[in-house]
Amino acid sequence: MLMEETPCPVCDSQDFRVVFRLPDLAYNCPGIFVLVRCLECDALYQNPRPTAAEMETCYPSDYEPFTRDADRVGSRLQRLRLRPRCRQISRLARGGRLLDIGCANGLFLAEMRQYGDWEVFGVEPNPGAARYARDVLGLPISHQLKTADLEGSLDVVTMWDVIEHLHQPAETLTMVRQLLKPGGWLIVSTPNPASLDARLFRGHWKGLDVPRHTVVLDKRAMRRLLADSGFRLARVYSFYGRHTVFALSLQLWLKCRYPSIAKHPLTDRVLFLAVWRWLTLPFFLLVEALGYGSILTYVAQPEQPSSR
Ligand SMILES: [Zn+2]
Known part of the structure; x- marks a missing residue:
C-alpha cells in the first residue's frame, strides 16, 4: 500500500508520539497502521497514512455503509435509526437546502425528505453507493464537493461519521463554510476518543477503524478545527451510536482474543439483538450525560465577520 507521511x-x-500500531481488524487490508497523537x-x-488515491482500495465492496439497500428489512430498520438525526435537524430549521457530505447510498437524505420542505443534495465518492443514491432513490449526488453551484445557498450541511475519513478536514470545512448561508448550520459527528468504549476497548475500539479513519478527534481538536475553519461551536452532544458501536467494538475484540467464538454464527446474532438496545439504553444515556458517549455530534454556525 502506498503510504505518505x-x-x-x-x-x-510535526510533533507527535506514537499511540497505536494496528492491523485492519474489520476488513483485513494488509499492513500495520500507526496512529500518533499530535502534541500540539x-x-x-x-x-x-495511505495516499488519497490508495484510500479507495481500503473500502471493500462489502463496506457496510455502502451496502444498505432501502428495500431490505434490515435497511428499513436502518432508516428508522436515521430518524433521530432527521429530528435533530428539524429542530434547527423547518426546511431549506441541505447537503450531506459522504452520504453513502443516500438513505439519510431520502429520509430527510419526509421531514419537512427540504431540497437535498449529496456528495459521495464511492461509485456504487452514489449510483444507488442517484438511480434508486432519485437523489442529486456529486462525486466531489464543489463550491461553484451551491455557494452561500445552503441552510444545513451534515457530515455523519465522515470527517474521520478525510485527508484534508480543515480544507473541507473551509469549503463548507463558503457553501452555508449566514446563520446556516453545520452538523459534524465523529467517534469520541474520550468515550467509555474507547477507554475500554483501546486498540479494538471501532472508532479507530484503520486504515479508513485517518484522523480521530477529541473535543479539543474538534473545537480547534471548527474555529480555524471559521465556525462558532453552538453545541456538542451524543445521541446515537450507543449499543451498536459498543457491540461492533466487542466483535473486534472477540475476533482478536477468541476467534472461534467470534466466527460462530450465533455470536453476531446475540451481539446485535435488538433487545440489547432497549435494555442498555438507560446505561448509555447516563454515559452520554457524563460526556463519554461513543459518537459526539458538533453543531456549529459560520462565524460572522466582525463589523467595524
Ligand atoms: Zn495537531
Missing part, C-alpha cells in the same frame, strides 16, 4: 491534519504540527492539538491521526 503527514503533519497533523488539524494544526500542521491532541488529534489522533495516521502517520504515515
Whole structure:
C-alpha cells in the first residue's frame, strides 16, 4: 500500500508520539497502521497514512455503509435509526437546502425528505453507493464537493461519521463554510476518543477503524478545527451510536482474543439483538450525560465577520 507521511491534519504540527500500531481488524487490508497523537492539538491521526488515491482500495465492496439497500428489512430498520438525526435537524430549521457530505447510498437524505420542505443534495465518492443514491432513490449526488453551484445557498450541511475519513478536514470545512448561508448550520459527528468504549476497548475500539479513519478527534481538536475553519461551536452532544458501536467494538475484540467464538454464527446474532438496545439504553444515556458517549455530534454556525 502506498503510504505518505503527514503533519497533523488539524494544526500542521510535526510533533507527535506514537499511540497505536494496528492491523485492519474489520476488513483485513494488509499492513500495520500507526496512529500518533499530535502534541500540539491532541488529534489522533495516521502517520504515515495511505495516499488519497490508495484510500479507495481500503473500502471493500462489502463496506457496510455502502451496502444498505432501502428495500431490505434490515435497511428499513436502518432508516428508522436515521430518524433521530432527521429530528435533530428539524429542530434547527423547518426546511431549506441541505447537503450531506459522504452520504453513502443516500438513505439519510431520502429520509430527510419526509421531514419537512427540504431540497437535498449529496456528495459521495464511492461509485456504487452514489449510483444507488442517484438511480434508486432519485437523489442529486456529486462525486466531489464543489463550491461553484451551491455557494452561500445552503441552510444545513451534515457530515455523519465522515470527517474521520478525510485527508484534508480543515480544507473541507473551509469549503463548507463558503457553501452555508449566514446563520446556516453545520452538523459534524465523529467517534469520541474520550468515550467509555474507547477507554475500554483501546486498540479494538471501532472508532479507530484503520486504515479508513485517518484522523480521530477529541473535543479539543474538534473545537480547534471548527474555529480555524471559521465556525462558532453552538453545541456538542451524543445521541446515537450507543449499543451498536459498543457491540461492533466487542466483535473486534472477540475476533482478536477468541476467534472461534467470534466466527460462530450465533455470536453476531446475540451481539446485535435488538433487545440489547432497549435494555442498555438507560446505561448509555447516563454515559452520554457524563460526556463519554461513543459518537459526539458538533453543531456549529459560520462565524460572522466582525463589523467595524
Ligand atoms: Zn495537531
